[in-house]
Amino acid sequence: MLKLIKFLKPYRLIICAIVLLVFIQSLSQLFLPGLMADIVDNGIVSGDINYIFNVGLVMILVTLGGTICAIGASFLASKTAIGFGKQVRSSLFTHIQSFSLNEYDKFGAASLITRTTNDIVQVQMVVLMMLRMMFTAPLMMIGGIIMAVSRDPQLSMVVFIVMPLLVLTITVIAKKGLPLFKAVQTKLDKLNRVMRENLTGIRVIRAFNRIDHEQNRFDVANKDLTNTAIKVNKLMAVAMPLMTLLLNLTAVATIWYGSFRVDAGSMQVGDLMAFLQYIMFIMFSLMMVSMMFVMIPRAMVSADRVSKVLEVEPKIKDPETKNNPKKKKGHIEFKNVSFYYPGAEKPALSNISFSAKPGEVTAIIGSTGSGKSTLVNLMPRFYDVTCGDILINDVSIKDFSQKHLREKIGYVPQKALLFSGTISDNIRYGKDNASDEEVRHAAETAQALEFISDMKDGFESEINQGGVNLSGGQKQRLSIARALIRKPEIYIFDDSFSALDFKTDAQLRKALKSETKDSTLLIVGQRVSSIMDADRIIVLDQGKIAGMGTHKELMESSEVYQQIVFSQLSKEEIA
Template identity: 65%
Template sequence: MIKLFRFLKPFRLPIFAVLVLVFFQSLSELYLPTLMADIVDIGVVNGDIPYIWKIGSLMLLVALGGMLCSIAASYFSSRAAAGFGKLLRGKVFSHVENFSLEEFDKVGTASLITRTTNDITQIQQVLIMILRMMVMAPMLCIGGIIMAVSKDATLSLIFVVVLPVLALAIFLIARKGIPLFKVIQKKIDKLNLVMRENLTGIRVIRAFNRVQHEKMRFDQANFDLTDTSIKVNKIMAFMMPIMMLVMNLSSVAIIWFGGFRIESGTMQVGDLMAFLQYAMQIMFSLLMVSMMFVMIPRASASAVRINEVLDMVPVINDAKTAAPVTGQTGHVEFQQVSFSYPGAEKPAIQDISFTARPGEVTAIIGGTGSGKSTLINLIPRFYDVDSGRVLVNGVDVRDMSQQELRSKIGFVPQKAVLFTGTISDNIRYGKEEASDEEVRRAAEIAQAADFISKMEEGYDSLIAQGGSNVSGGQKQRLSIARALVRQAEIYIFDDSFSALDFKTDSKLRATLKQETKESTVIIVAQRVSTVLDADQIIVMDESRIAGIGKHQDLMETCEVYKEIVLSQLSEEEIA
């Protein structure tokens, strides 16, 4: 957790203010019992009313000063902790934004959400406590012992017995509880994962009548977290009764032995009252330490998880010096490319070589799991190749900055993703400065203008979270419009026409061909009808290229392609 405190540098001034204020608050609390002892031993015993008023007024002033210091310390500690939380959340989010898909696969989306929210909140809460208590607890403990010894050194021997007992109790309880806090955070991850899958997959769950099964999964994760939380809280619950028992026994012992001291004339009543208060302050300081032992282990577990994210180095980074562009604009070339997913037994693609040129449509077709989507994910550098090279405009994509590379690409993913906001906002996601005319033009090319015009607010109509208020085909068309508004050099469509009817598919591809004459278009498709007119068809089979050419050529030379065509089209359609 100490490693994360480097993010406290911008809040040095409020932290310093907290430490100073808590110092003076502690002094006021240590001074009050001595003043009370003076009132009893001098004012009350001698019947000196003016002295009682004088010292009583001083006590009020000291108490008021301590209260003001406490309020100010709470304010500054809250500001520092909240600012620290905001800064740390920003750092984690910014760092995660640089992750490649490999890092996302490794950590998991649910875990990243937990770490950015719950874990940082845990540290933020503990930080407030540390800022208040790291000065107050030692000062009250050490100062209380000094003041108690000054009142009666012999009676202070009680602390020789009490303090080790308390320290041992805190140690044993913390030793049992700390490992369980780490387990709790992992179980929160699991609960978030189940909840996230349940919410995002609700249609599938209901379609297959698996609501009860999902409820059981959630209950299992929920009970698992609850059982661990109860177990750790049972352990930590021993802390307070032990502390109170020791405090009360100490009070009894102090009053008992103090009575003998007063009777022998070696101690005054006021001093005994002050001694008792100092004893309570010492116990209270240890109680604060025990509270910190309850919260710090959980925050430490959270800090480890956050540091894991911050220390994770993205496998995909920009080259230190950008290579000069040597090729034609929009030119894409694969040179003997192979790639395997981390931990996979077999390569996802092997020895892939082809060229996609501007003004041409390159279609990629093949069976499920043949490596089609993997292949195109290497162009925008979502993953890096294991061997070979992917060239864009004659430059290896690893030698270009990710921003520059992706600015050349209009990408439509296999699963259409829309964001909350208006239709216009979603299309402008591809080009922030796009004019209204450019937005409308992109929607028309994507065959989305008709259904947009029928909506009440038109382009200002709101899209719900995840695009739940539009159909699958409408989502795909809006995703296509978002890519087209970029007016990119390279367009990549990853099975982006699958939810469209044949008529819309045909019209979209015809319009697309006219609008992308100077761009390189790469289409991944399952339908043969989508790729028939392509300038170049790449047939994938078991992670390798089975054939490259036009439709008629492949029908004669590529058995894999021929099988795909015959499985989808009748002999009349083929002819």
Template identity: 60%
Template sequence: MIKLLKYLKPFGTAIVGIFVLVFIQSIADLYLPTLMADIVNKGMIPGNTHYIWRLGGIMLVIAGGGAVAAITSSFLSSKVAMAYSRNLRSKVFSRVQSYSLNEFDKIGTASLITRTTNDINQVQTVLIMVLRMMVSAPMMGIGGIIMAISMNRRLTMILAIALLILVVFIAIVGQRVMPLFKFIQSKLDKLNLVSRENLTGIRVIRAFNRIDDEKRRFDEANLDLTNTTIKANKIMAGMLPIVTLIMNLTGVAIIWFGSRYIDLGDLQIGDMMAFLQYAIQIMMALLMLSMMFVFIPRGEASAVRINEVLDMAPEINDPVNPKKLGDRKGYIEFRDVSFSYPGAEKPAIHNITFSATPGEVTAIIGGTGSGKSTLINLIPRFYDVDKGAVLINGVDVREIPQEILRKKIGFVPQKALLFTGSIIENIKFGKEDATEEEVKQAAEIAQASEFISGMEDGFDSEIAQGGANVSGGQKQRLSIARALIRRAEVYIFDDSFSALDFKTDAKLRTALKKEIKNATVIMVAQRVSTVMEADRIIVLDQGEIAGIGNHKELLSTCNVYREIVASQLTEEELA
């Protein structure tokens, strides 16, 4: 957690102000019992009304000043903690944005959400406690002990015994509860993971009638978190009554022995009352410290998880000395490229060499798991190659700043993803400053204009979260429009026509030919009908190139391609 304190630098002045105010509050609280003792000893017992009024007025001023200091310090500490957590959330989010897909896979989306929300809230809670108690608790404890000793040394022995019992009890509680708070965060991760999978996969769950199974799975994760939290809170709930009991018994002992010392003339009534107040202050200070030591481990566990995000260096970084791109716009080349996912037994793709030039359509086809999506994910540098090089315009993509590289690419992912907002906002996601005419043209080419015009608000119609209110084919067409509006040098279609019917697919590809005739087009597809007219077809099999050529060439030279064609087309269609 100490590593996260560096983010408190912008709030240095406010923190100093908080500590000063807490100091004033503590001094006021420590001085009040002494004044009360003087009122009893020198005012009430002798019957000196004037003295009572004078000291009573001073007590009111000091109590009021302490209250103002307490309220102001609480306000400032809450404000600092909220601003700190806001900045920390922003830093974590920015860090996550710099991750490659590999870092996302390592931590997991559900865990990243928990770390950005719940973990930062835990650190925020601890920070508020530290700001308000770090000065107050030690001052009240040490100051109270000094003042109590000055009142009566013999009564201090009772206090020392009570404090020893209290310290032992708090240590036992802390030892039991600290590990539980650490477990709570990991169990919260699990619950978030199950919840996220259920919410995103609701269609599949209902389609396979697994609602009851998923309920049981959620209940298990929920019950696990609940039981651990209840166990921790039970221990914490039992802490306050026992501490209160110890404090009350201490008070009874002080009054019992104090009354005997008063009879002997060794102690005044006011001093005994003040001593009792100091004893309560000392034990409350110890209780505050114990609360800090209980909650700090929970904040520490959260801080470790936050630091893991902030300290994880992205594997993909911009080059220190970027190279200028060549004159051949959109020229793509793979040179002996191999890539393996972390922990995989064998490469996902191996020794891939080919080139794709502007004005041509390069199609990639192959069986499931042959490495098609992996191959195209290397072009925009979602991953970096293990061996070889991917070049665009004659320059290795690792030597081009990521922003410049990705501006040259119009990417349509395999799983069409839309964002909450209007249709026009989703299409403009590809080009923020696009005109209304450009949006309509992109939608027209993507064959999306027809269904958009049929919607109540046209291009201003709202898209639900994840595009839940449009069909799979409509989502794909909007994703294609979003890529086309970029006017990119390279277009990548990752199986982006699979949800389209054959008629729409044909119309879309015809419109695309005219629009992107000067760009390089790389198209991943499962359907032979989609790739038949491509200038170049790359056939992948188990991560290696099984054949390169056009449709006719591959039919005569590539067995893998012939098998794919035979599985999809009849002899009449083939002829």
């Protein structure tokens, strides 16, 4: 919790104002019982109406001033807590954006979403409560004790007997509540993960008639969360009545013992009434503290979860001295590159070395799991190489800023991902300031213009989240258009033509030749027919290069490539 206090620094002056307002409000509340005692002892007993009226008027003014201060403090506390939540959310989101895929994998999407939303809300609520109560409770308790002792030290012993019982109750509740609150947040993560998988995988679930199975998974996660939440609420349900009982017993004890003091002439009726008010202030302040202790354990768990994300140092960082040469070339060189996924015993890639130049097409082919996508994911530094180095324009990619490095690359992922918005918005994702003509040209080159023109609103047609209202081929073509509009030095096509028919594939490749003639192309392919004409074909097998050359050269020298070709093409096609 303390690690997030730094986000309150911009609100230091407002917090000082809250403390001042709360102080004035507390003084006004502590002042009122004394005035009431004076009315009873000096006004009502002697029948002095003017005294009652004058003191009563002072009480109204004091109450009015305290009310204004209370409203002001509440307003400023709410503003501060909401601003605090906004700052933490913004920082957390920005920090997550700097994560490599390793850090994403460590937490998982469902947990990161929960931490950015629910966990921050929990902390925000406690900050609001603490700003209002953290200053009020001590002031009221200390002030109440001083005023009570000043009225009757002997009667004050009632307070000192009850206070340890209340403190013990609060401690026991906090100790039992902390592990339960931690379990609630963990189980909320699990529920969010099940829900997210259900929503994103709805087509697969329905295709395999697994709706009942998913319903059972959700019910199990939901029941688990519910049972834990019920345990927490049972604990809280016992806490408040127990503390209220102690409060009422304290009031009864005060009146009972105080009546003997009044009867003996040791104190006046007005003093007893004022003393009872001070006792209530003391007990209410302890109850406010107990309410904070009830909510703080859950907020501490949430704050710890948020802090753990903020404490993660991204493994991939920009260099202190950025090497961003302006000359546009696009020369790529892999030097003895090896890569291990975190926790893996065997390398996903081992001793990969090759170079690619502008105007060349380098194709990568291999069986499933051979490391094709891993290789191209190292280029934009989604992961960092374990050994070796990757150079662009004779400069290590680690010496570029991540922004500048990725500006050089037009990346089309294996799974076409679109965002909610219009078609033109999605194409402009590659270049914010692209003109309408550039958008149209990119779509035309990607062979997407025909289906876009057939849509009701053309380029302004809405795309649903994830592009669910488009076919696989349409999504791939828009992803390609998004990369083309950047006009980068390097294009990476990670199996980006798999959903296209042969005719569209051929038209697209023909259009790409003129569009990308000055750039370097890396193409991950599954179809031999799609990569036969590449200037260089790299054959991967179990993370190692099993052959490299043109199609003709590999047919003579690489057994692995021959197996792939024979599995896909007939003898006539090979000939």
